[in-house]
Amino acid sequence: MSLVYSEEQRLLADSAREFLAARSPVAAQRQLRDTAQQPGYDPQLWQEAVGLGWSGIPFPEALGGLAFGCMGLGPVFEAIGGNLAATPLLSSVVLAGSLLHLAGSPAQQDQWLTALISGERRLALALDEKPRHDPAQTALAATKVAGGYRLEGDKCFVIDGLGADAYLVAARTAGQAGDEQGISVFLLPADTPGLHINTLALIDSRNCAWLRLRDVQVPDAALLGSAGAAxxxxxxxxxxxxxxxxxxxxxxxxxxxxxxxxxxxxxxxxxxxxxxxxxxxxxxxxxxxxxxxxxxxxxxxxxxxxxxxxxxxxxxxxxxxxxxxxxxxxxxxxxxxxxxxxxxxxxxxxxxxxxxxxxxxxxxxxxxxxxxxxxxxxxxxxxx
Missing domain, CATH: 1.20.140.10 (Butyryl-CoA Dehydrogenase, subunit A, domain 3)
Incomplete structure (x- = not known):
């Protein structure tokens, strides 16, 4: 177990600090807050970060990543914290991207993960349903119907949920709230009928959404992995x-x-x-x-x-x-x-x-x- 960054990781840390100090000082975050710009971060800054390879850090080279692993993400997030920089790195890459990588089918990865790494698309994970985080309490119902599933329920505190191209929605296909088994994850494009996206204001003025799913119909191909095994x-x-x-x-x-x-x-x-x-x-x-x-x-x-x-x-x-x-x-x-x-x-x-x-x-x-x-x-x- 390493308790210090490697030379490559230290170089990445230096690069991230210099980049954010020049392009995303704290004053930039204050301006984003005061002007209430959507999507809550600077899209041009994000594209430049993608150009630096940030979106590919944890993924294997076969998928277009850099294979730097989670240790490679550490110094970048330290720099993000030091500058209060707002980016969709956590929501789209670390959370949604990791879930696609671990549970998605080759077809889903080809369609979404590759585009995520290249910065062409952005995903968000819709998980929490109550004020306090507790994944096992997932209760949003996913009922099996002919050719797919019907989703009904709400999701709150969806990080960077406003303006996302698609959502990974945790839903319950078996069991009851509190059970770890029986939870499934579905990939829903933002324009899915019955999916309503609302702004949720937080004290840090970041991009956060509340999702309402009303009689949302998705095909079997929207399911990541096996039903109930996510x-x-x-x-x-x-x-x-x-x-x-x-x-x-x-x-x-x-x-x-x-x-x-x-x-x-x-x-x-x-x-x-x-x-x-x-x-x-x-x-x-x-x-x-x-x-x-x-x-x-x-x-x-x-x-x-x-x-x-x-x-x-x-x-x-x-x-x-x-x-x-x-x-x-x-x-x-x-x-x-x-x-x-x-x-x-x-x-x-x-x-x-x-x-x-x-x-x-x-x-x-x-x-x-x-x-x-x-x-x-x-x-x-x-x-x-």
């Missing part, structure tokens, strides 16, 4: 997304900590920089230690996804630990950043608030701290 591929795809979110949270917390240290060194009170006050030094030292612990957890989670010697449960635990630790530390850093900046820390003109809002959403996305702890315990118990 759980394994779905969990692996979600774990990739959780590890990438952990890296994004780490990148955001790292940058926010650096901003705060800079403020402590320049803000003067009582004729002395406030960073010279011992109480603030102790708080900053604690944040530094916590960030290093979070980095170790994130690196272990990314590395676990590529370690074939680990069981699925062990990989899930390490990824969950990474998501939990990165989220807890990012929340601590954002809270302390507001406190240490004082009154200006709660004003919109300071970027601290933008980081705090994104961190709060990323914490909850694909499972908050409570979910990760509960899942960790369940996975541990299942192996004993």
């Amino acid at each position: 759980w394994s591929a779905l969990e692996e795809s979600l774990d990739r997304g959780r590890a990438c979110l952990a890296a994004e949270l780490l990148g955001a917390a790292d940058h926010l900590f650096a901003m705060t240290l800079g403020y402590l060194k320049t803000r003067v009170q009582f004729d002395a920089p406030i960073g010279s006050f011992q109480a603030l030094q102790h708080r900053a030292a604690r944040l530094h230690v916590e960030l290093q612990l979070a980095r170790s957890a994130v690196m272990a989670g990314l590395s676990a996804l590529e370690d074939q010697h680990l069981s699925a449960g062990e990989r899930g635990r390490l990824v969950g630990l990474a998501k939990w630790k990165a989220g807890e530390v990012a929340a601590l850093v954002s809270n302390e950043a507001v406190q240490m900046h004082g009154g200006i820390g709660v004003t919109d003109e300071l970027d601290v608030g933008l980081y705090l809002k994104r961190i709060r959403v990323a914490q909850a996305c694909l499972g908050d701290s409570d979910f990760q702890c509960a899942r960790y315990g369940a996975l541990k118990s299942s192996e004993n």
Whole structure:
């Protein structure tokens, strides 16, 4: 298990930081928020990122990818977190792309995955149905009919769901909510009759949708893999997304900590920089230690996804630990950043608030701290 990036991955990290610093500074995200531009990110920026190979990082060369694996995604998402850059990399590539790669048929991959890697099309995963993430609680009904399935239900918190070309919709073909077995995934083009897409506003002002499916009819060819057997591929795809979110949270917390240290060194009170006050030094030292612990957890989670010697449960635990630790530390850093900046820390003109809002959403996305702890315990118990 590697807890440091390789030379290639460090070069990728440098390239991502330089690219986003030049093309997607925090000011660009503020402008996207203030102008409420759709689809919530800069399409030209995304095409340039595709040109850099970001959309092909986790996929094999046979499909047009770069075969860099999940460890290759880590430094990119750290840079994304540091710049608050809005891209569909998580939604379209990591989540939907991974699910297509793991469960899709060759025909589905030829039609959609190749176009996704080339940036011609964008997909989104429609999974959650309640305020809290819990894939096993999938209840949207997929009823077998002649020649296909009829889907009925709602999906909320669909990341980058506005303007997507198609959706991977998790639905229940057997069992009941709470069962892992019986969940299937269907590929629905955005223009499917009966599919209604609505805007869902979040505090980080990112692209998020709420889907309503009313008497949606899909052919058998829309099903990924076998009916009722999507759980394994779905969990692996979600774990990739959780590890990438952990890296994004780490990148955001790292940058926010650096901003705060800079403020402590320049803000003067009582004729002395406030960073010279011992109480603030102790708080900053604690944040530094916590960030290093979070980095170790994130690196272990990314590395676990590529370690074939680990069981699925062990990989899930390490990824969950990474998501939990990165989220807890990012929340601590954002809270302390507001406190240490004082009154200006709660004003919109300071970027601290933008980081705090994104961190709060990323914490909850694909499972908050409570979910990760509960899942960790369940996975541990299942192996004993």
